[in-house]
Amino acid sequence: MNGKVFVNYRQRNAADELLPHALLVEALADQLAVYFGREAVYFDTTLRVGEPYPAALRARLAETGVLVVVIHPTWLLDLADRSGRHRDWVHDEIATALGNGIRLVPVVLAGATMPKRHELPATISELAHAQGVELRFGSLAAGVQAVVAEIELVVSPRSPEPVVRAEPLPDRSRVGAAAGVFLLSVLLGGANTAVGFVPFPRISAVWNAALFAGVPTFYLLIGLFVSGCKFALRRPMDWLDERLARTPNRAFVVFGVGVFFLGLVMVALMLVSASGLDVGTLTLALTIALGAVLVMAVAWLRNQARTPDWPEGPAVATPFWVRRACVELETRLRSWTAPLPLARQRDAQVALAGIRGAVAALRAPETARLVEWWRKRSPWVTLPHIGLAASAAVLATLALVLDWVADGPDVVSAALWLGAAIVIAGCYLGAIAFEYGCDRSQIKAIDASIDERLASLEDQLAVLSRPGLIAPHRLRPNERS
Structure with a gap:
């Protein structure tokens, strides 16, 4: 098993306002980085300063083994609002993953539901058949563990390096x-x-x-x-x-x-x-x-x-x-x-x-x-x-x-x-x-x-x-x- 984990989520709405769930998604990405290694989890805040956004995303998607699709309460509405725009990165990343045979793991946040096939554009309608995971209030740790369990089917967890005392300094x-x-x-x-x-x-x-x-x-x-x-x-x-x-x-x-x-x-x-x-x-x-x-x-x-x-x-x-x-x-x-x-x-x-x-x-x-x-x-x-x-x-x-x-x-x-x-x-x-x-x-x-x-x-x-x-x-x- 190999590959990387790519976290796909909507950071801002059509009015360019930060959505309330963005902080939770960042925390989820941090937890995944702890388990699989920071270098194996792609998140938009991990892009280097000055790195071309489109080229970086395409390169990262080419190395991705699992695409984590975070679905928030207004996910379908925000998707529809972006449909007339030149490019919607959330839509394009999911479509690319489906086209490349990348495994999708939908993560459904509190207040949201898993979208049905007829509610989705034809280019990403297969998302409705992916095995999803709920993040419930009061059991966040178990929910994150469920996400990890789905990702582990494709991406191997990071093996901790042996922690051995280095050559002793003069005592x-x-x-x-x-x-x-x-x-x-x-x-x-x-x-x-x-x-x-x-x-x-x-x-x-x-x-x-x-x-x-x-x-x-x-x-x-x-x-x-x-x-x-x-x-x-x-x-x-x-x-x-x-x-x-x-x-x-x-x-x-x-x-x-x-x-x-x-x-x-x-x-x-x-x-x-x-x-x-x-x-x-x-x-x-x-x-x-x-x-x-x-x-x-x-x-x-x-x-x-x-x-x-x-x-x-x-x-x-x-x-x-x-x-x-x-x-x-x-x-x-x-x-x-x-x-x-x-x-x-x-x-x-x-x-x-x-x-x-x-x-x-x-x-x-x-x-x-x-x-x-x-x-x-x-x-x-x-x-x-x-x-x-x-x-x-x-x-x-x-x-x-x-x-x-x-x-x-x-x-x-x-x-x-x-x-x-x-x-x-x-x-x-x-x-x-x-x-x-x-x-x-x-x-x-x-x-x-x-x-x-x-x-x-x-x-x-x-x-x-x-x-x-x-x-x-x-x-x-x-x-x-």
Whole structure:
């Protein structure tokens, strides 16, 4: 099926006055453009400035597959008033369409009736036999859908382009986080080594710097542990991922993460307090920890208050996004009743196109390369963790330098520094390897079922959008006698 849609209507009467229905017809043309594509719908307001009117109309009619003839209440009277003129474009377009075998779809507006054969000039009398559609007050969306159903017999609807996120721009927020983590850790460690504002009793400057280097290393170890657990439990994680995608309110997950984070902070404070910190330092550390949890809570509440747009755009090429988008579309299709309005059909088609685009991006060969995956798709083992690793390495190096300045170079301190560097690099690279393996496993799980799942969604949408469901808006021949 191919061809264009040409909207034929009377814009002005014989006195050159704008007719009341012109605005409604323009709205109809806009709706058809949404469904079939703006380049596939010809309307007189779409003519370019300076374009010759007769030549443009003839060229457009030659490409037309369907002529939509809008019949308003005074259509027959206006046709008769123009009959003595040199040219009536409404009449000529219909006559040309009939002569070229173009399908006619009469659209009868409120207050009008379908013209009978004997009421029409002989040149366009066949218009009376065309399958027409009524636009009724109170059911405009269903009427437009009926017009679309008639046009679809000849002209194919526009297929939405897959909505996939373009090549990611530099993530300045992550760059800032990495720089902030690095500078804060180095400045705190260096300042405390020089000034001693956190009074660690009986600890030399060397061990002071080493202790501060251990703090970011501790969080890197946690990241390695979490990633390793995800990789070991990747099959149960797929099940959990599906359950989370089907959970409208994931507050319990965020709450659990917050409690876990606060628990880690409290454990760290208890361990540090055993080294003899004073009450003021403990209070400051506790205030910072509680402030971080409060910031997390406020950010979560603001996110919950935001109503996300649907369909989401652009699509995100991650397994969780694909699962969540499929679940969202499944839920909406189950709740909708036929016939679907045109707007809902288009939204569902855009959502399907977005899912297809995200799946195609997941299947792309470059996603299988570790470096490309880390740059573009790694969910969280990215720049902030580089900041942690870099700060730990710098502080460990500072401890080595202080030790060599105090006691001179020795093999033991060099071996300790090398071991620390291996632990730091191993934590980060190990976490990346585990996350990559887990992500590839999720992509394989998605790939195994997504084609069947998309086919099921397309079938559900097709059933809800069947043209037969909107037959009450059609005008049948036995209703015109």
